[in-house]
Amino acid sequence: MALVRTEKLSKVYNPDTVPVHALRDVSITIEPGEFTSIVGPSGSGKTTLLNMIGGLDKPSSGKVFINGTDLTGMKDSKLIDFRLQNIGFVFQHYNLIPVFTARENVSFIMLLQKRDKKEMLRRADELLESVGLGDRKDARPKEMSGGQQQRVAVARALASEPKFILADEPTANLDSTAAMNLLDIMLRMNKEQNVTFVFSTHDQRVIDRARRVITMVDGAVDSDERRDGTNESGDSTGKGNSTGTGTSTGTGTGNGNGNAQKS
Amino acid sequence: MLTYIKLAWRNIWRNKRRTLITASAIVFAVLAAVFMQSMNRGSHEMILDNMVRFSTGYVQLQDYRYDDESSLDNSFFFDGSVKDRVMEADPNIDMVLPRIETFMLAANDAATRGSILLGIDPEKEHRFNELRNRLTEGRFFEKDESSVMLAKGLAERLQLSVGDTLVLMGRGRFGMTASGLYEIVGLVEFPLRDLNNQVVLIPLPEAQFLLSADDYITSLLIAPGHERHTESIARTLNETFADDELVAYTWAELLPELLELFEFDLAVPKLLTVVLYIVIGFGFFGTILTMTMERLREFGVLLSVGMKRGKLALVVFLETLFISLIGVLSGVVISWLIIFYFHRNPVELTGDAAQAVIDMGWDPVLPMSFAADQFYTQGFFVFAVAMIVFLFPLVKIVTLNILEAARS
Secondary structure, eight states, X not given: OOSXXXXXXXXXXXXXXXXXXXXXXXXXXXXXXXXXXXXXXXXXXXXHHHHHHTTSSOOSEEEEEETTEEOTTOOHHHHHHHHHHHEEEEOTTOOOOTTSOHHHHHHHXXXXXXXXXXXXXXXXXXXXXXXXXXXXXXXXXXXXXXXXXXXXXXXXXXXTOOSEEEEESTTTTSOHHHHHHHHHHHHHHHHHHOOEEEEEEOOHHHHHHOSEEEEEETTEEXXXXXXXXXXXXXXXXXXXXXXXXXOTTOXXXXXXXXXXXXX | OHHHHHHHHHHHXXXXXXXXXXXXXXXXXXXXXXXXXXXXXXXXXXXXXHHIIIIIXXXXXXXXXXXXXOOGGGOEEOOHHHHHHHHXXXXXXXXXXXXXXXXXXXXXXXXXXXXXXXXXXXXXXXXXXXXXXXXXXXXXXXXXXXXXXXXXXXXXXXXXXXXXXEEEEEEOXXXXXXXXXXXXXXXXXXXXXXXXXXEEXXXXXXXXXXXXXXXEESEEEEEESSGGGHHHHHHHHHHHTTTTTEEEEEHHHHOHHHHHHHHHHHHHHHXXXXXXXXXXXXXXXXXXXXXXXXXXXXXXXXXXXXXXXXXXXXXXXXXXXXXXXHHHXXXXXXXHHHHHHHHHXXXXXXXXXXXXXXXXXXOXXXXXXXXXXXXXXXXXXXXXXXXXXXXXXXXXXHHOOHHHHHHO
């Protein structure tokens, strides 16, 4: 069963006044263990798609399934609980609780899950160790660099043992060293612990290291490139040529059907 | 829960200055409100205390007709056995004071004035209201004497002093003529103007003899061991003497007009307190409004990662509560200390203000009430303000659009 599946997902803002089509019939699937980037220019709909997958926004039409569960009809209170148990979030601006230490920030999610206190602290310490912040457990966000804060955010996202992690522009506010550091950590977790990551990003460094790149243009999937050699047809609207992004060795060109090719 | 408390506590100190300013405003409101109330109630308590000690007593046992017609004809028989029944009725009764009271004309050789003749047991009266200490001239009479003590104001009106003779004329029990000549052995200054201008004190046996009312009294004042037992003693006595045509009244029942007057007098300070709390409430609201609006993004993120709206509201509620508690507790402690000092060392009035108060028959001081309820009612007020203020973040959290908040 696909971990994430969207069916003809559409989102129209201001449908009665000036309609803005943020998503147009987007149908994608994400399997467990993927390390996927959703890329595209500003306004292409990548964040909207991420929000739909994360259950943060409701589609105008279409459906979102997480592990077979349909999110589209779910009530707000159930969605909050569903997110808590199934999805980890990493935000562009880190968004840690400023008055909590790194350890408290990580364990807070487990507190919301009503886990045992000792287990909570043990796991928080383990996660902070694994993101290289074992010695910064008692530091508050303002005492940490951006890169360190984002690593805490990753640890926090992992704390709830989610099915997958959604990361919205996770490296946008980081310098290149911190960004590469963060990427290394996420890749390692993906490889070693089979954690599924889905990013929206502009960052070429992230795109270069992703194993799958879904390119969005004007609210539709323009290309869907798998770096393991399996490319899928993406754009269901059948738009014209668009430029997809390949591996670190160069850029690839999508064909008219939205198929991207590894260069 | 501990984590939510920790989170809320730390959140309020994210902007220390703002929290301290808000808490200080609450401290000021509590201080002003307590001070205002304490001053007003202090005067009321002083008047009531004097009324109770020198006029009504805490509980008064009367013939059931006496309240409607305060006549000697409505006096009642009182001897040792009645006293024993009263004392045995309730263990919280400390002592009883028999009094006989009637209107008489008091005269010197040239002038006559209406007066209140009060037959008392001098030793018991002194134990109850320290009457001996109010003697300004002469000496305190004994129980078996045939002499009188005059209230200072009445003595001045009749231009009589210690050693002079007072003529008393009036009506005794069942229409008997009552008149007598008495040596004035002392002058007493009452702390109530009405009493000070009218009272003639006379030993109880002599009064009963003068009024042809042997073993009869008009009222029996009952002193409880503690003031809080007033109501229960009155209830018990009413049950005990239900078949004896006697009724027990509490001081509050005997002074309803005065209590209403005090209520009316307290209306203005109460209104000012409400205005004060409205003003402070707006300041408090400003703080909570800012704290909420600048954290909308944070709220959005917390909801995104799985915090339930109810838990988030709980944290903000705790923040509101903490700020109000810091303010109200500090305010109560500071006002407690200040009021305690002034309660023990009341401000002494001087000049015209002092004279005006003396003319009313009161001590020239600014008494401060130390009643506990004026402190804890402030806690209630601030809590109510906090609850109203909390409505804003509550509505915001309940209706918060996660995406818009996270983008803000």
